[in-house]
Amino acid sequence: MKRFLLSTIALASTLTISTAMAAETDPVRIAVLMYGNRAEFVQLMEQYGREHPAVVSGQAKLTYYDGRYDASVQNDQGQMAINTLHDAIIVNPMDYEANIDIVTNANDAGIPVIVTNARLNTDQMTSEVVSDDVEGGYLEAKAVLGQLECAGNVVIIEGPKGGSGEIQRGQGNEKAIAECPEGAVAVLERQTANWSRAEALDLMQNWLSSHPDQIDGVIAQNDEMALGAIEAIRAAGLEVNDFAIAGIDGVTDALRAVKAGEMTSVLQDARGQIQGSIDVALRAVLGESYEPQSIIWDQYAGDLDWADGQSARYDIPWTVVTEDNVDDLLADRQ
Incomplete structure (x- = not known):
């Protein structure tokens, strides 16, 4: 026992x-x-x-x-x-x-x-x-507006409606625009492309048709949408370098586009x-x-x-x- x-x-x-x-x-x-x-x-x-x-x-x-x-x-x-x-x-x-x-x-x-x-x-x-999305939206818009010297027409390609990125990057975009002289910058269009390159391409094609020779800058709330806008500009037979374009994220294709002098990207550190x-x-x-x-x-x-x-x-x-x-x-x- x-x-x-x-x-x-x-x-x-x-x-x-x-x-x-x-x-x-x-x-x-x-x-x-x-x-x-x-x-x-x-x-x-x-x-x-x-x-x-x-x-x-x-x-x-x-x-x-x-x-x-x-x-x-x-x-x-x-x-x-x-x-x-x-x-x-x-x-x-x-x-x-x-x-x-x-x-x-x-x-x-x-x-x-x-x-x-x-x-x-x-x-x-x-x-x-x-990362502070208000700051990110501000930085990308400042890049576009700096290139335009705070004068001209821009379009804003937004993230999914109701998401914090769309809300807060939009606040940063508006903050940068408000720092330009009143009435010097006109927002011709703003609409969501849901973070999608393909949706942004379609959106930009429509805007280029609706506002021929009027769009000077593209503020895209992420890089994928900025890259879609670049594809639309090329498809329309226009020169990408005639536009001031910026996005957020620092995805690989956007880094290559920065290297080619086609856009500004604000790196979000994944x-x-x-x-x-x-x-x-x-x-x-x-x-x-x-x-x-x-x-x-x-x-x-x-x-x-x-x-x-x-x-x-x-x-x-x-x-x-x-x-x-x-x-x-x-x-x-x-």
């Missing part, structure tokens, strides 16, 4: 140790809810997420969800992530208002949720790792946003012993403070793409 009791105790101790070791080695499961994965910028975020040191080492495991540009689909995927007991959720939301449910439901389940890239109209998330989000998510799950592993905290030292992973918002800096830095940015895509 004594031998049996000792064996039982030994077995229980072994199981306890094994369970503890498993708890230490099991990866942190993070659901990453992307609004849609067709655009290169989102694809870059996914790529850089997989390259995060904690993911490479197996400390964290990412599960990506394609929201298919539909807020209700994203909400359903958020609930699925909760039901499957993910340790944390990172969400790149489609809609400023409609996707608040993801934060609400995650909070109810006790799951930390980090909002990245786009924003939500709530302060109840664990943290945000974003690596910074997703890897910063992963570090903040891991800090929320693992506690104060966690130290950030992404290179971005050193890259932006002085402009981006880790603050023990406890800040309500982290602003990843913008970079205006120029002739001086475009080659280095293109080399990073190889």
Whole structure:
């Protein structure tokens, strides 16, 4: 009986140790809810997420969800992530208002949720790792208006209506226009192309027909739409260099267009946003012993403070793409 009791105790101790070791080695499961994965910028975020040191080492495991540009689909995927007991959720939301449910439901389940890239109209998330879209919209519009010397006619190609990018980049666009002399800049058209190069091409073709020889500048709220406008200009037999054009994101084709002198791009750091989000998510799950592993905290030292992973918002800096830095940015895509 004594031998049996000792064996039982030994077995229980072994199981306890094994369970503890498993708890230490099991990866942190993070659901990453992307609004849609067709655009290169989102694809870059996914790529850089997989390259995060904690993911490479197996400390964290990412599960990506394609929201298919539909807020209700994203909400359903958020609930699925909760039901499957993910340790944390990172969400790149489609809609400023409609996707608040993801934060609400995650909070109810006790799951930390980090909002990245786009924003939500709530302060109840664990943290945000974003770039200031008002500033981004301002920078791109200033590039166009600077080239036009604050005089002429522009069109604005907007992001999906109701998304924070469209709302806040639009505010930045308006801020830049308001700094020009009153009445010096006319906005001939503004309409959404839903972040799509193809939709922007169609839109720009229509505008070139409706306003022949009148459009001087194109303010596109992302690079894909700026590139669609460039294609439309070429298709119309016009010279791209006769237009002042700007976009946001720093996607690869836009970097090439900057190098060719065809447009300005304001780089939104996909690596910074997703890897910063992963570090903040891991800090929320693992506690104060966690130290950030992404290179971005050193890259932006002085402009981006880790603050023990406890800040309500982290602003990843913008970079205006120029002739001086475009080659280095293109080399990073190889």
